[in-house]
Amino acid sequence: MVETGMKGVGGSVCPSPVGNKSPNSGAEKSPEEPKVQFKQDLKSVLVTSVLNLEELDVDLYRGTHHWVPRTQRLFGGQIVGQALVAAAKSVNDNLYAHSLHCYFVRAGDPKVPVLYQVERTRNGRSFTVRSVKAIQHGQPILICQASFQMIQPSPLEHQFTMPVVPQPEDLSTVEELIRIHLSKPDLAEKLRQGLNKLLANEVPIEIKPVQPKLFSNFFKAVPKKLFWVRARGYIGEGNMKLHCCVAAYVSDYAFLDTALLPSPKYRAQFSASLDHAMWFHTTFRSDEWMLYECESPWAGGCRGLVQGRLWRRDGVLAVSCSQEGVLRVKLSKL
Numbered sequence: 001m002v003e004t005g006m007k008g009v010g011g012s013v014c015p016s017p018v019g020n021k022s023p024n025s026g027a028e029k030s031p032e033e034p035k036v037q038f039k040q041d042l043k044s045v046l047v048t049s050v051l052n053l054e055e056l057d058v059d060l061y062r063g064t065h066h067w068v069p070r071t072q073r074l075f076g077g078q079i080v081g082q083a084l085v086a087a088a089k090s091v092n093d094n095l096y097a098h099s100l101h102c103y104f105v106r107a108g109d110p111k112v113p114v115l116y117q118v119e120r121t122r123n124g125r126s127f128t129v130r131s132v133k134a135i136q137h138g139q140p141i142l143i144c145q146a147s148f149q150m151i152q153p154s155p156l157e158h159q160f161t162m163p164v165v166p167q168p169e170d171l172s173t174v175e176e177l178i179r180i181h182l183s184k185p186d187l188a189e190k191l192r193q194g195l196n197k198l199l200a201n202e203v204p205i206e207i208k209p210v211q212p213k214l215f216s217n218f219f220k221a222v223p224k225k226l227f228w229v230r231a232r233g234y235i236g237e238g239n240m241k242l243h244c245c246v247a248a249y250v251s252d253y254a255f256l257d258t259a260l261l262p263s264p265k266y267r268a269q270f271s272a273s274l275d276h277a278m279w280f281h282t283t284f285r286s287d288e289w290m291l292y293e294c295e296s297p298w299a300g301g302c303r304g305l306v307q308g309r310l311w312r313r314d315g316v317l318a319v320s321c322s323q324e325g326v327l328r329v330k331l332s333k334l
């Protein structure tokens with residue numbers, strides 16, 4: 001794993017301890033307060049496998065796959081998460097990722113592992129930069145630059161306000177929503193097959209949509225969506241570097257399709273993320289519910305731009321993300 005031990009990161013936005021507490025936590029419990037859901041004590045596969053890179057040589061690592069999207073190209077979030085693990089292994093313990101910028105230059109092949117080659121670009125007094133190349137078949141599939149900083153508290157602080165939404169305990173998971181659809185006797189056979197395939201997915205992320213109907217992509221809507229998200233399984237407190245790598249994995253999921261929301265008459269024939277950028281603002285736990293606020297300010301030229309914010313439950317903005325993806329669409333038959 002990246003590093004072990006209890007470490008904080010950032011702290012400039014909110015010097016609160018690691019963890020995503022509900023806005024009411026610490027206060028006396030009111031009868032309306034939702035019950036806290038405890039996770040199974042099963043370690044997240046993201047920690048035990050996906051982000052657990054094998055060290056082959058100095059600054060050279062190998063990563064394997066767990067879940068592969070139906071497109072049969074490697075999941076972008078997996079490659080970014082693994083690249084960040086590789087980069088983080090070469091920086092001092094007192095440095096934490098504050099941003100990364102990646103280009104997906106070739107489709108990842110799920111049949112072979114990915115090699116991660118780290119270049120120690122610069123070690124500064126406060127900031128340290130690493131460049132990582134993800135390689136398959138001797139060619140780069142991703143180029144990534146990650147910047148790390150030592151903790152530097154600052155009086156300069158502000159953040160947007162978290163949207164007010166229902167708490168995850170009051171919402172259904174994607175799987176629960178799919179099962180409700182599947183129980184409808186008049187469901188078209190093609191849709192039933194598609195939903196069953198989705199259920200068989202072993203994506204190591206749990207999602208609770210705030211507006212479930214937007215997840216079906218059948219309704220015209222402004223290009224904004226909100227969902228609660230967390231890593232499946234337990235990761236635990238204390239390894240902020242690892243939580244950032246898991247957030248990198250999570251942040252690419254269900255992100256780009258925000259750009260399709262205003263155009264339900266089209267469906268993506270070919271979609272793939274072209275680039276992905278992240279900014280880590282403060283401490284959080286990626287195995288606890290975070291609100292992912294996604295919006296697409298623009299689409300055109302067979303591309304879509306999406307921007308996202310990952311909020312801790314206590315209203316602290318933890319991570320910001322941006323991505324442009326290629327979106328080639330065709331008229332939807334449904």
Ligand SMILES: CC(C)(COP(=O)(O)OP(=O)(O)OC[C@H]1O[C@@H](n2cnc3c(N)ncnc32)[C@H](O)[C@@H]1OP(=O)(O)O)[C@@H](O)C(=O)NCCC(=O)NCCSC(=O)CCCCC(=O)O
Pocket residue numbers: 069073074075076077104105106107108252253254255256270271272273274326328
């Ligand atoms: C394909 C990328 C983006 C670059 O494209 P291009 O330079 O065009 O590459 P080619 O290899 O020449 O073409 C690829 C593919 O596209 C077809 N193509 C190209 N141009 C056109 C055109 N003008 N009109 C129609 N079709 C065109 C071309 O024929 C090829 O089709 P194919 O033969 O059927 O393959 C390239 O840079 C790339 O692949 N980059 C990697 C992108 C990537 O893998 N990103 C990460 C994965 S995406 C992801 O994980 C999203 C999350 C999914 C999970 C979820 O939310 O559910």
